[in-house]
Amino acid sequence: MGNKNITIGLFGFGCVGQGLYDVLNHSQGLKATIEKICVKDKNKxxxxxxxxxxxxxxxxxKRDNLNVIVELIDNADEAFSIVKDAMNNGVSVVxxxxKMLAENFKELYELQEKNNVALIYEGSAGGSIPIIRNLEEYYDNELLSSVKGILNGTCNYILTRMELENKDYGDVLKDAQLNGFAxxxxxxxxxxxxxxxxxxLLTVHAFGIVLTPDDIFNTGIQNVSYDDILxxxxxxxxxxxxxxxxxxGDKFRAYSIPHFVDRESELFNVLYEYNAVEVEGAFSCKQTFVGKGAGSHPTGSAVLSDISALTYDYKYAYKKLKKALSGNNKIEDGIKQIEYDFPIKLYIRFQNREELKDLEILSIEEEYKSTNTNYIIANVNFNSLFNIFNKRENKLFICAI
Ligand SMILES: NC(=O)c1ccc[n+]([C@@H]2O[C@H](COP(=O)([O-])OP(=O)(O)OC[C@H]3O[C@@H](n4cnc5c(N)ncnc54)[C@H](OP(=O)(O)O)[C@@H]3O)[C@@H](O)[C@H]2O)c1
Structure with missing residues (x-):
């Protein structure tokens, strides 16, 4: 494309789409215009x-005068179909x-290679925080040991308000929904x-390992109570x-779990809807990026930065992934590098012991029972967490220590 005018076809004109529109109108120097916007609701x-x-x-x-498709809709399946068609037409996508990227990463990577087009997505992790390109470019030769962060503004907003206002989860969630934070x-x-x-996504760019969402254990704050905050x-x-x-060692771990953090951690003072990513390398040591993890203009500005990158023909080089794929290695072999069989120390709050029966508890360090609350501090085999989570009916709250 080479630093020239670019013409954009935009999908979605909601929170981020409108944010991009505003940010683009205020940008200086970037020669980019939105030509057409596809939306869904004719009555809006x-x-x-x-x-x-x-x-x-x-x-x-089907337009042939567009240099880039910007996909900002809220439906991952429809988005995947749009992105696939655009790439197969030889057009780069931002x-x-x-969700769409994580659920279809392997196919999306292969489409980039096959069609020699760019697919870039800085706004997809950490909102306005420039983390993906940094992992890909800046830390391309650094021996990274860990990337972790507060990546969801809604969770951080709820946890912050519960603590600072001494409120219950349900009340804060309701308020967050009313104020557009959930x-x-x-x-x-x-x-x-x-x-x-x-x-x-961070695992791809930090370590060159492609996983599927099912490979990564997750639990969240859906069952957090004020007792846990206290x-x-x-x-x-x-x-x-x-x-x-x-x-x-020579293995990798990836998960999404609430953690206790202490005052020494840079993450301790990251409050409300802010996000933060802490990158640790053998030589760079610990570095923390903090910024707004969501929202119309912050995310719009990350999207604008991607559009700007396309004016000089930027593509992710996927250096670490390509290195991992040398020889006969396949993308799906990435999972072999992930370790699941290790002890993890957890705070587990429960209503009755029956709820713990599928967990492989290795040792219990502390146990507390009262009429309101029961919890244990225990070392648990990480692998056994997959037996009990991702179900709405589950009422346990766990937090890594
Ligand atoms: N909101 C954030 O802060 C944030 C931050 C980071 C990433 N993201 C990601 O950015 C994307 C957009 O989020 P958002 O918050 O901007 O969503 P949103 O406010 O709900 O807006 C969604 C937009 O997509 C349009 N749309 C839905 N289905 C469509 C279809 N099939 N074809 C064409 N247009 C369609 C809607 O059309 P109508 O206007 O006609 O309803 C609407 O304009 C999502 O993938 C989200 O995960 C959001």
Whole structure:
């Protein structure tokens, strides 16, 4: 494309799509114009001229004057179909859709290779935090040992308000929904799925390992209670929902679990809807990136940065992944590098012991029972966590120590 005018076909004009529109209108120096916008609801009032809009995806996909498709819709399956068609037409794509990327990563990677087009997605993990390109480019030769972070603004917002306002989960969630900080169905956010999709993407760019969402264990704050917040508070700790991807020996671990963090951690003071990513390398040591993890303009600015990168023909080089794929290795072999059989120390709050029966508890360090609350501090075989989670009916709250 080579630093020239670019013409954009945009899918979606919701929170992020409108954010991109505003940010683009205020940008200086970037020669990019939105030519057409495809949306869904014909009856919705739009804040810009009606001639911008179409309801027919083909009207964008079949145009031959577009340099880039920007996909910002809220449906992962439809997004995948749009992105696939665009790439097969030889057009580069910018997206922020972590669910779509995580669920289809292998195929999307192969489509980039086959069609020699770019698919870039800085806004998909950490919102405005420039983490993906940094992992890919800046840390391309660094021996990284860990990437972990607060990757979901909704969880962090709820946990912060519960602690600072001494409130229950249900009350804060309701308020967060009213104020636009949580979806009407918050399950993907609060149960740790969103954090895990982002962890999957960070794992690709940090370590060159491609996983599927089912390979990464997740649980979230869906069952957190004020008792748990109080437990942390009394010990000078805070609960943070973390995505973790780390190298331990010659194996890797990846999961999405609430953690207690102490004051020494840079993550301790990351509050409300802010996100943070902590990158640890053998020589660079620990570095923390903090910023708004979601929202119209912050995410729009990450999308704009991707569009700008396309003006100089930027593509992810996938250096670490390509290295891992040398020889006869296949993408699906990445899972062989992941370790599941290890002890993890957890705070587990439960109602009755029956709920713990499928967990392989290796040792119990502390046990507390009262009329309101029962918890144990225990070392558990990580693998056995898969037996009990991802189900809405489960009422356990666990937090890594
Ligand atoms: N919100 C954030 O802060 C944030 C942050 C990071 C990443 N993201 C990601 O960015 C993407 C967009 O999120 P959002 O919050 O902007 O969503 P949103 O506010 O719900 O807006 C979704 C937009 O997609 C349009 N749409 C839905 N299905 C469509 C289809 N089949 N064809 C064309 N348009 C369609 C909707 O059309 P109508 O206007 O006609 O309803 C709407 O304009 C998602 O993948 C999300 O995960 C969001």
């Amino acid at each position: 009032k739009r804040k810009i001229d009606a001639t911008f809009f179409t309801y027919d995806r083909e009207e964008i996909l 997206t922020a859709n972590k 979806e009407s169905d918050p399950w993907l956010d609060v149960a740790g799925f969103d954090t895990k999709f982002k962890t999957l 437990y942390a508070k009394q010990r000078g700790l805070r609960i943070k929902m973390l995505g973790v991807s780390q190298k331990v």
